[in-house]
Amino acid sequence: MILANENFSKVQATYLFSDIARRVREFSEANKNASIIKLGIGDVTRALPQACVDAMGKASREMGVDATFRGYGPDYGYEFLREAIAHYDFQARGADISADEIFVSDGAKCDTGNFQELFSTTTIKVAVPDPVYPVYVDTNVMAGRTGPAVDGRYEGLVYLDCTEENKFVPDVPAGQVDLIYLCFPNNPTGATATKEQLGAFVDYAHKHKALLLFDAAYEAFIVDEDLPHSIYEIPGAKEVAVEFRSFSKSAGFTGTRCGFTVVPKECRVFNSSGEAIPLAPLWKRRMSTKFNGVSYPVQRAAEAVYSEEGRAQCKELVAGYLANAKIIRERLASKGFKPTGGDNSPYIWFNTGMDSWKFFDKLLKEAQVVTTPGSGFGRCGNGYIRISAFNSLEKVVKAMDRICGVL
Numbered sequence: 117m118i119l120a121n122e123n124f125s126k127v128q129a130t131y132l133f134s135d136i137a138r139r140v141r142e143f144s145e146a147n148k149n150a151s152i153i154k155l156g157i158g159d160v161t162r163a164l165p166q167a168c169v170d171a172m173g174k175a176s177r178e179m180g181v182d183a184t185f186r187g188y189g190p191d192y193g194y195e196f197l198r199e200a201i202a203h204y205d206f207q208a209r210g211a212d213i214s215a216d217e218i219f220v221s222d223g224a225k226c227d228t229g230n231f232q233e234l235f236s237t238t239t240i241k242v243a244v245p246d247p248v249y250p251v252y253v254d255t256n257v258m259a260g261r262t263g264p265a266v267d268g269r270y271e272g273l274v275y276l277d278c279t280e281e282n283k284f285v286p287d288v289p290a291g292q293v294d295l296i297y298l299c300f301p302n303n304p305t306g307a308t309a310t311k312e313q314l315g316a317f318v319d320y321a322h323k324h325k326a327l328l329l330f331d332a333a334y335e336a337f338i339v340d341e342d343l344p345h346s347i348y349e350i351p352g353a354k355e356v357a358v359e360f361r362s363f364s365k366s367a368g369f370t371g372t373r374c375g376f377t378v379v380p381k382e383c384r385v386f387n388s389s390g391e392a393i394p395l396a397p398l399w400k401r402r403m404s405t406k407f408n409g410v411s412y413p414v415q416r417a418a419e420a421v422y423s424e425e426g427r428a429q430c431k432e433l434v435a436g437y438l439a440n441a442k443i444i445r446e447r448l449a450s451k452g453f454k455p456t457g458g459d460n461s462p463y464i465w466f467n468t469g470m471d472s473w474k475f476f477d478k479l480l481k482e483a484q485v486v487t488t489p490g491s492g493f494g495r496c497g498n499g500y501i502r503i504s505a506f507n508s509l510e511k512v513v514k515a516m517d518r519i520c521g522v523l
């Protein structure tokens with residue numbers, strides 16, 4: 117008989133977004149004239165930068181002519197894109213990363229989800245922050261690295277609590293952990309980590325022969341000069357860290373699909389004899405076996421992100437969302453809440469003082485604004501709400517007027 121992978125049934129169906137959608141649907145059916153404003157799902161709303169649209173159009177036309185047509189591209193991405201990434205995202209910030217350490221993909225969700233395939237499914241201990249982007253957790257559950265969920269936490273996983281006390285930046289694990297997921301600027305809390313804080317994780321990884329998986333999908337939202345954009349700005353990180361990036365939030369690519377993963381040559385894991393072995397060949401093996409690359413027009417569009425116009429247009433795009441975030445933060449603070457995030461991230465996170473879903477329902481019914489209940493991201497999110505800055509200025513202002521009117 118064809119036996120199912122029963123680890124899949126361990127995954128706690130997070131009904132988060134479908135639950136939100138159902139409540140919104142029920143409310144709109146009962147209130148036909150309601151004009152609902154969505155500050156919930158983490159999807160961008162503004163159009164692609166013109167430089168990207170132009171590059172994609174030009175590349176599409178090249179595909180329609182025999183002389184310039186391209187079939188399968190290089191396994192790890194076109195050189196023109198990998199060179200631009202290495203130069204602008206890393207070397208220009210003092211991080212010594214070269215093009216052959218960049219692996220272009222169709223986004224950071226796939227890469228953060230797939231990367232765990234490179235590690236043992238039986239012996240390693242995995243740590244995740246709480247609250248967390250669910251992909252890190254669920255893919256490890258599917259791979260069989262956990263027991264069942266008990267009270268919303270999987271047996272065998274180590275949870276790094278992110279709370280008001282630690283300003284939503286967790287401490288390094290107390291005992292031995294082998295794989296640690298980190299995400300800064302954070303989804304859902306909007307928190308950022310300093311060089312010192314990331315340095316503590318890099319030191320931990322060296323000392324414990326561990327590996328860090330660093331998700332920097334929101335790096336473009338950092339405005340504070342002192343905050344690191346990349347884990348490779350931390351000395352010693354190249355041996356112990358992999359970094360994930362995406363054009364989704366920085367350049368509006370959520371529907372276009374492009375991102376990349378950095379695996380430095382020096383990055384090591386260990387074999388069962390305890391000898392250090394390089395990690396990059398494992399990721400290369402996986403990529404060339406299971407992936408055939410991102411389309412040529414999309415890679416040209418991603419390359420255009422780094423052109424002079426592209427950089428200016430992306431900066432403006434992000435600045436627009438950050439201006440929204442500032443309004444959300446300030447309006448919440450004016451009502452006595454203590455929001456975090458939104459200064460170097462598109463998410464604002466705050467303690468509501470009541471059950472997350474109860475507060476969600478209040479905002480939906482009384483203000484007709486959709487938010488995200490923090491409890492959907494983990495136990496430490498209980499009582500919290502995430503508000504996203506991904507919408508137009510006009511709608512954000514209107515939504516915050518309404519929210520402040522009912523609080």
Ligand SMILES: *Cc1c(COP(=O)(O)O)cnc(C)c1O
Pocket residue numbers: 158222223224225226249299303331333361362363364365369370374375
């Ligand atoms: C949006 C997001 C990503 C990016 O996902 P893509 O697959 O590149 O669209 C990655 N990590 C986190 C935490 C995110 O919120």
